[in-house]
Amino acid sequence: xxDKQQKPSSISxxxxxxxxxxxxxAVALGGLSAGTVSAAPEAYDSExxxxxxxxxxxxxxxxxxxxxxxxxxxxxxKAASPGGTAAKAAFWYWVPNNKALxxxxxxxxxxxxxxxxxxxxxxxxxxxxxPKLGLSDWEYEMCEAIYESAxxxxxxxxxxxALPYRHxxxxxxxxxxxxxxxxxxxxxxxxxxxxxxxxxxxxVAIRTLTVAARRDGVKIQTGQRVVSVIRNEKGRAVGVExxxxxxxxxxxxxxxxxIFASGGFTHDPELRRNFLSMPVYGGCAALTNExxxxxxxxxxxxxxxNMNYAxxxxxxxxxxxxxxGSMSGIFTMTGDSMLMVxxxxxxxxxxxxxxNEMVPTFFQWDGTRAEYPNLVMCxxxxxxxxxxxxxxxxxxxxxxxxxDNRHIIKGETxxxxxxxxxxxxxxxxxxTGNLKLSPDFLNNLKATIHRFNDLARNGQDLDxxxxxxxxxxxxxxxxxxxxxxxxxxxxxxxxxxxYYAALITGGTLDTKGGPRTNTHGxxxxxxxxxxxxxxxxxxxxxxPSGRAYWSGGATLGPIMAFAYRAANxxxxxxxxxx
Amino acid sequence: MRSTTKRLVIVGLILAGWQxxxxxxxVSLSEKLTASHCGACHTFKRDEPHGMGPNLxxxxxxxxxxxxxxxxxxSFLQRLGGQPWSRELLDAWLADTQALAPGSAMTxxxxxxxxxxxxxxYFESSN
Ligand SMILES: Cc1cc2nc3c(=O)[nH]c(=O)nc-3n(C[C@H](O)[C@H](O)[C@H](O)COP(=O)(O)OP(=O)(O)OC[C@H]3O[C@@H](n4cnc5c(N)ncnc54)[C@H](O)[C@@H]3O)c2cc1C
Numbered sequence: 001x002x003d004k005q006q007k008p009s010s011i012s013x014x015x016x017x018x019x020x021x022x023x024x025x026a027v028a029l030g031g032l033s034a035g036t037v038s039a040a041p042e043a044y045d046s047e048x049x050x051x052x053x054x055x056x057x058x059x060x061x062x063x064x065x066x067x068x069x070x071x072x073x074x075x076x077x078k079a080a081s082p083g084g085t086a087a088k089a090a091f092w093y094w095v096p097n098n099k100a101l102x103x104x105x106x107x108x109x110x111x112x113x114x115x116x117x118x119x120x121x122x123x124x125x126x127x128x129x130x131p132k133l134g135l136s137d138w139e140y141e142m143c144e145a146i147y148e149s150a151x152x153x154x155x156x157x158x159x160x161x162a163l164p165y166r167h168x169x170x171x172x173x174x175x176x177x178x179x180x181x182x183x184x185x186x187x188x189x190x191x192x193x194x195x196x197x198x199x200x201x202x203x204v205a206i207r208t209l210t211v212a213a214r215r216d217g218v219k220i221q222t223g224q225r226v227v228s229v230i231r232n233e234k235g236r237a238v239g240v241e242x243x244x245x246x247x248x249x250x251x252x253x254x255x256x257x258x259i260f261a262s263g264g265f266t267h268d269p270e271l272r273r274n275f276l277s278m279p280v281y282g283g284c285a286a287l288t289n290e291x292x293x294x295x296x297x298x299x300x301x302x303x304x305x306n307m308n309y310a311x312x313x314x315x316x317x318x319x320x321x322x323x324x325g326s327m328s329g330i331f332t333m334t335g336d337s338m339l340m341v342x343x344x345x346x347x348x349x350x351x352x353x354x355x356n357e358m359v360p361t362f363f364q365w366d367g368t369r370a371e372y373p374n375l376v377m378c379x380x381x382x383x384x385x386x387x388x389x390x391x392x393x394x395x396x397x398x399x400x401x402x403x404d405n406r407h408i409i410k411g412e413t414x415x416x417x418x419x420x421x422x423x424x425x426x427x428x429x430x431x432t433g434n435l436k437l438s439p440d441f442l443n444n445l446k447a448t449i450h451r452f453n454d455l456a457r458n459g460q461d462l463d464x465x466x467x468x469x470x471x472x473x474x475x476x477x478x479x480x481x482x483x484x485x486x487x488x489x490x491x492x493x494x495x496x497x498x499y500y501a502a503l504i505t506g507g508t509l510d511t512k513g514g515p516r517t518n519t520h521g522x523x524x525x526x527x528x529x530x531x532x533x534x535x536x537x538x539x540x541x542x543x544p545s546g547r548a549y550w551s552g553g554a555t556l557g558p559i560m561a562f563a564y565r566a567a568n569x570x571x572x573x574x575x576x577x578x
Numbered sequence: 579m580r581s582t583t584k585r586l587v588i589v590g591l592i593l594a595g596w597q598x599x600x601x602x603x604x605v606s607l608s609e610k611l612t613a614s615h616c617g618a619c620h621t622f623k624r625d626e627p628h629g630m631g632p633n634l635x636x637x638x639x640x641x642x643x644x645x646x647x648x649x650x651x652x653s654f655l656q657r658l659g660g661q662p663w664s665r666e667l668l669d670a671w672l673a674d675t676q677a678l679a680p681g682s683a684m685t686x687x688x689x690x691x692x693x694x695x696x697x698x699x700y701f702e703s704s705n
Pocket of ligand 1: 053054057059076078082083085086087088089092093226227262263264284286288290293311328329509510537538539540554555556557559
């Protein structure tokens with residue numbers, strides 16, 4: 001392996017890509033065609049059988065699977081360390097028909113699984129009497145592949161000590177109620193050494209996967225941003241061009257295949273603006289997930305899919321605007337004596353709605369007023385919730401004293417609180433279209449609290465059905481002990497301050513659209529033909545899930561399946577001669 | 579001797595690249611590298627809250643595992659807790675956190691001594 005450092009000829013392109021990566025509006029979409037195809041017979045700086053671009057939740061497993069088949073494998077990772085978004089994840093992984101579930105004597109038959117995912121992914125065309133249940137052929141086959149391969153993939157990772165797991169037998173799927181009595185339990189696995197809160201699985205998984213990768217000879221190289229795919233004259237992907245963090249350019253040869261595992265486009269404002277169905281404020285994906293594969297693959301004629309959807313989650317407006325790398329999504333909107341109101345001081349949503357399902361509410365359009373009335377909502381709580389529901393886990397908006405509480409607005413009275421909210425909103429006016437509280441906010445808020453308290457006393461949310469679903473209670477977080485309410489998600493808000501608030505909007509864990517692949521991870525062109533030698537897995541490619549978040553772990557479980565299938569297919573590729 | 583020369587060459591190359599990137603703006607190289615390597619998880623200024631990792635203000639010489647209010651992993655505390663962050667300890671930690679404290683929460687390794695040197699220099703200059 002030779003490591004030549006400098007290639008002056010590439011400087012102009014390099015600078016161009018840098019600018020687009022920084023999200024400069026006019027340039028970024030132009031950047032879609034910046035993925036350079038070069039067949040020039042220049043020398044390579046290093047050579048491997050399989051080159052994996054990105055070392056996060058999909059790249060690390062794929063590299064390991066490929067390595068265990070005997071290949072020389074390199075991971076080129078843009079950030080300074082491996083892990084990507086997965087390092088921040090709770091890392092639940094949803095594995096249908098997994099071994100632990102079967103060993104416990106339970107069953108998870110494929111037809112039920114297929115009906116479940118079809119119903120949630122394409123509710124508008126779902127029909128259980130149709131052979132493909134209303135899914136497209138592509139969606140159906142991709143979902144079948146998840147059912148077939150997720151379990152063998154995770155077993156192999158566990159057996160090799162790369163990702164030992166713990167089974168969580170009693171976590172229901174998010175929509176278990178749709179499947180009725182036959183709903184299977186126990187599709188969720190977590191990394192074995194995850195803490196009892198089950199929130200730090202990502203750190204554990206990235207550690208064990210990385211240690212195994214280095215132990216087994218996967219070459220992980222950090223600070224390496226892949227900027228284009230090198231193809232031979234037959235159009236086969238035979239390598240990549242890389243820009244190093246030092247600003248030099250390298251060419252890396254892939255004798256068998258290039259596998260992209262580079263995450264979504266959460267941190268590219270221009271791609272978000274043009275492709276996502278909702279105008280989100282970014283999200284909590286790794287800061288290096290800037291949609292690079294969308295750009296790179298477009299010049300290769302890749303077919304895009306599912307660009308409009310993301311794994312969505314409410315987020316704190318202020319952390320999103322600050323591009324805080326440590327930000328989590330709000331998986332648990334904690335607090336029983338807590339409610340959420342829009343700029344008019346009105347409740348518009350069940351505050352315990354599952355994260356992915358909550359997000360569209362922020363972007364509901366009011367066609368009469370021509371505005372997004374819920375663009376930024378205020379979660380408001382009292383001292384009881386502050387004392388008993390504060391948590392450091394799952395992105396709780398209520399956090400304990402002594403932790404990062406810069407997002408919290410406090411007021412001794414409701415009037416004080418509102419003044420604080422108005423001041424905070426004013427600071428962010430250029431990012432929110434000058435969003436202000438309406439003049440009748442205080443009156444409306446008082447009426448909203450009055451109504452909420454009545455409902456809470458009766459334990460039934462007649463307006464938004466808060467707490468009626470089992471899964472909402474699972475994500476409720478801690479509440480004050482000794483509550484007699486039949487509905488642990490609701491408690492009347494105190495008539496005395498202090499009160500607290502946080503500004504919340506909708507964001508992404510990461511996006512889930514990009515080039516479409518077949519069930520073996522091969523990137524497809526617009527004639528549905530694989531682009532030879534080019535693979536994609538994880539959030540950088542199109543997910544068959546449409547808008548759905550099937551269950552906790554529904555990103556990473558399927559990712560394991562496709563990492564496994566792509567590695568096997570890539571392993572079987574003939575060695576290229578160029 | 580050989581490794582020192584190699585190290586200088588590497589630092590030189592990094593310098594060339596990063597200076598090209600800085601486009602006239604004077605941000606120190608070691609500060610830039612530290613921001614990109616550590617900044618996604620850590621904060622650096624006095625009194626800034628912890629992120630995924632602890633706040634690193636005044637890191638050198640302070641005992642490992644002592645940032646108030648941060649939950650360190652047991653493995654980290656067992657292996658390193660209380661040892662002052664010397665230049666040497668920081669270098670070993672940055673070279674491979676999991677080799678030094680297997681099972682600790684941070685997964686990071688940096689094979690290039692030149693880059694480790696630049697990061698250490700940042701902490702020295704800001705201590
Ligand atoms: C707070 C939080 C909690 C979550 N919890 C869960 C959970 O419990 N269960 C679950 O299933 N999912 C969860 N997720 C989602 C999950 O983390 C992601 O879906 C998953 O990590 C996606 O894997 P990936 O490999 O596609 O992307 P990532 O894990 O983000 O990895 C992509 C990698 O590619 C690198 N990269 C980007 N561009 C380039 C380039 N040009 N060249 C080289 N490298 C590049 C990035 O730096 C990054 O390291 C959570 C997400 C968040 C934010």
